[in-house]
Each structure stands twice: as C-alpha cells, then as structure tokens.
Amino acid sequence: MKKLLNKVVIITGAGSGMGEAISKLFSDEGAKIVAVDVNDSSLEKLTNEITQKGGVVMKIKANVANEDEVSSVIKLTMDTFGAIDILVNNAGVMDDFYPVDLVTNDLWHKVMGINLDGPFFACRLAVPIMLKQGGGVIINISSIGGLNGSRAGAAYTASKHALIGLTKNIGFMYAKSGIRCNAIAPGGVNTNIGKSMKPNAFGYERCTSGGAGMPRMGDSAEIANTALFLACNDSSFINGSVLVADGGWTAY
Numbered sequence: 001m002k003k004l005l006n007k008v009v010i011i012t013g014a015g016s017g018m019g020e021a022i023s024k025l026f027s028d029e030g031a032k033i034v035a036v037d038v039n040d041s042s043l044e045k046l047t048n049e050i051t052q053k054g055g056v057v058m059k060i061k062a063n064v065a066n067e068d069e070v071s072s073v074i075k076l077t078m079d080t081f082g083a084i085d086i087l088v089n090n091a092g093v094m095d096d097f098y099p100v101d102l103v104t105n106d107l108w109h110k111v112m113g114i115n116l117d118g119p120f121f122a123c124r125l126a127v128p129i130m131l132k133q134g135g136g137v138i139i140n141i142s143s144i145g146g147l148n149g150s151r152a153g154a155a156y157t158a159s160k161h162a163l164i165g166l167t168k169n170i171g172f173m174y175a176k177s178g179i180r181c182n183a184i185a186p187g188g189v190n191t192n193i194g195k196s197m198k199p200n201a202f203g204y205e206r207c208t209s210g211g212a213g214m215p216r217m218g219d220s221a222e223i224a225n226t227a228l229f230l231a232c233n234d235s236s237f238i239n240g241s242v243l244v245a246d247g248g249w250t251a252y
C-alpha cells in the first residue's frame with residue numbers, strides 16, 4: 001500500500017538535492033506533487049522524470065522569500081488539486097559562514113528571507129486550509145545548524161534555530177486540530193548547496209574545526225526517507241519535534 005496515496009504535497013526547493021529526492025519519493029508513494037523552485041530548468045527536468053513514471057506533478061517557478069509568489073503557489077495548488085495535505089518547507093540557502101561582525105544587511109535579509117520568511121509565509125497560508133480540511137502535515141527542513149552554533153555563519157544559524165521555534169509553536173498550537181508540524185535537522189548531505197559558496201575564511205575555519213568528528217556525508221535519499229516517515233501516518237504521535245538526521249555527528 002502506497003503511504004501517500006492521492007495526498008497533495010507542496011515541496012519548496014524541489015529542483016535540487018533534498019527537495020528533488022523528497023519529490024521523487026513522495027511521488028513514488030502516490031502523492032500529487034506541487035514542485036516549487038526559483039530554478040525553472042531544474043523543475044522542468046524533475047517534472048519530466050515524475051511524469052514519465054506516471055506520477056502527477058505541477059511545477060511552479062516561485063521565490064519563497066516573496067510573499068505574493070508564495071500566495072500564488074497556495075492559490076494555484078488549491079485551484080488545481082483542491083487541498084494541501086502536506087507542506088514541505090525545504091528551500092534554503094547557506095550564508096558563506098560569515099561571522100556576525102561581517103554580516104551585511106543584504107546577506108542577513110537574503111538568508112532570513114529564504115530560510116525563515118518563506119516557511120512562515122507558506123505556513124500562515126496553509127494552516128487555515130489544513131484546519132478546514134481537518135488536518136495536515138508540515139515538515140520544515142532545518143539543520144543541525146539550527147541546534148548548534150558551529151555549523152554555519154550567524155545568519156544561517158539564526159534562521160535555522162528560528163525555524164525550529166516556528167515548528168514547535170505550530171506543532172503545539174494546532175495539536176488538537178489534526179495538524180502535525182515537525183522539523184528535520186540534517187547534518188552534512190551531498191547536494192548542490194555548497195557549489196556556489198564563497199566562504200569567509202575565518203568563519204569557515206571556525207565552523208569546520210569539528211568536521212573530523214563527522215562519520216560520513218549523507219545522501220538526499222536518506223533525508224527523503226526521513227521526510228516520508230514524518231509525512232505519513234507512521235509518525236502519527238510525533239509533533240513539534242526535531243528529527244536529527246546526521247549519521248551520529250552531533251551525538252559526539
């Protein structure tokens with residue numbers, strides 16, 4: 001039995017890395033996918049792959065930091081599928097490891113806009129729909145940088161800590177209304193997130209000083225499996241939680 005049969009799922013940052021893996025796995029499990037990303041060509045590739053396998057997918061080019069564009073995503077989803085069963089706030093960017101004294105307003109607002117405002121906009125619009133439906137699931141992709149001070153720069157660390165706070169608050173607020181909201185805190189995972197990075201030398205040196213303790217890098221498919229667990233009924237009693245998926249790195 002497919003675990004997400006006919007569930008309508010919005011996944012942000014679906015064009016690459018974890019979002020791509022989550023989209024493919026959730027489609028294999030029977031979900032109708034709304035794939036959101038700023039990169040239209042990667043969305044095109046993803047939707048072709050899903051469609052060729054017989055899956056149902058709608059791609060939407062949108063910037064999650066832009067409230068109007070998030071609003072359009074929600075509206076298009078409702079107009080097309082009439083429900084939002086699962087929302088995966090996955091889109092995120094790194095901050096080049098900048099320590100606080102060197103963080104510009106532009107960098108701060110860019111990182112906060114994508115990593116925190118985006119999930120906030122989407123949750124604010126999805127929750128009333130989920131309440132009307134009688135339930136729903138929200139999964140926020142945070143980071144072990146949302147639980148520790150040494151995995152990224154000041155802006156990324158603050159954004160991912162705040163995302164965990166948002167997760168816990170939503171989880172608790174609507175716990176009696178059938179909405180579950182959880183976060184995943186991945187450790188280092190092989191994706192494209194670091195590809196365009198130009199790290200600040202001081203910040204990078206400070207943050208990678210504990211890297212020797214990392215057992216291994218993870219694969220996006222392993223985070224997708226974690227997301228599937230949180231999305232389906234197997235995790236029915238898990239709410240307001242942060243699931244660390246880091247191969248044991250932060251257990252040291």
Ligand SMILES: NC(=O)c1ccc[n+]([C@@H]2O[C@H](COP(=O)([O-])OP(=O)(O)OC[C@H]3O[C@@H](n4cnc5c(N)ncnc54)[C@H](O)[C@@H]3O)[C@@H](O)[C@H]2O)c1
Nearest residue numbers: 013015016017018038063064091092143188189191192193
């Ligand atoms: N890779 C890691 O080691 C790691 C570790 C912990 C947490 N994370 C988090 O996992 C999530 C996914 O990252 P990834 O590693 O798969 O990265 P990735 O760069 O491979 O994929 C991120 C996707 O998000 C899209 N995106 C970026 N800005 C966007 C915006 N404003 N609106 C819509 N889409 C946007 C990108 O185009 C890209 O397709 C992020 O939230 C990231 O912070 C990653």
